[in-house]
Amino acid sequence: AQSVTQLGSHVSVSEGALVLLRCNYSSSVPPYLFWYVQYPNQGLQLLLKYTTGATLVKGINGFEAEFKKSETSFHLTKPSAHMSDAAEYFCAVGDTGFQKLVFGTGTRLLVSP
């Protein structure tokens, strides 16, 4: 069965600092990997996804993630945090069959001035 582990339920950074949100997955088949963001009192929206091909994936709002098969990881990064990045971030894994996603438990990003 597929699963996703997000390390750290809360991550705090200062504005302008590097953002690193960790995601490790478990999958018996080549995975499809997603990062979603949830702003307060809103639904989730897609930040980026990895399907096949280039392992460094660029998303919206300056975020990117790198698929590392050897480490079973798909960490999310952004070089310089902005106050507007404060939100909850979810990593999710799908497979080549029907698209049922398995979500991680989420990481809340706090950005201080």
Next chain:
Amino acid sequence: NAGVTQTPKFQVLKTGQSMTLQCAQDMNHNSMYWYRQDPGMGLRLIYYSASEGTTDKGEVPNGYNVSRLNKREFSLRLESAAPSQTSVYFCASSESPVRGTDTQYFGPGTRLTVL
């Protein structure tokens, strides 16, 4: 394009009451999903509909029923609400029933409290 819409936005029920959460999408998507979100547990799939006319159980289906009314609409019913069903409920849709790469598009959520 409204995307995925959900009604109501908020609801308070007493234990044992019933209610239906409504979801509609205007993107001509084939697949629709219902999730619940609880603190520290992420999103868990309740039911999904791969295409019009089909529904299947997800990870946490007990206490819920669903209806895929047509291609646009997918409702979630609580027949006899329990406090354990206090949660935020999200509806989502995606284009294809078979492509695992498809993005899921989420509605704004329904915040349900069961007293």
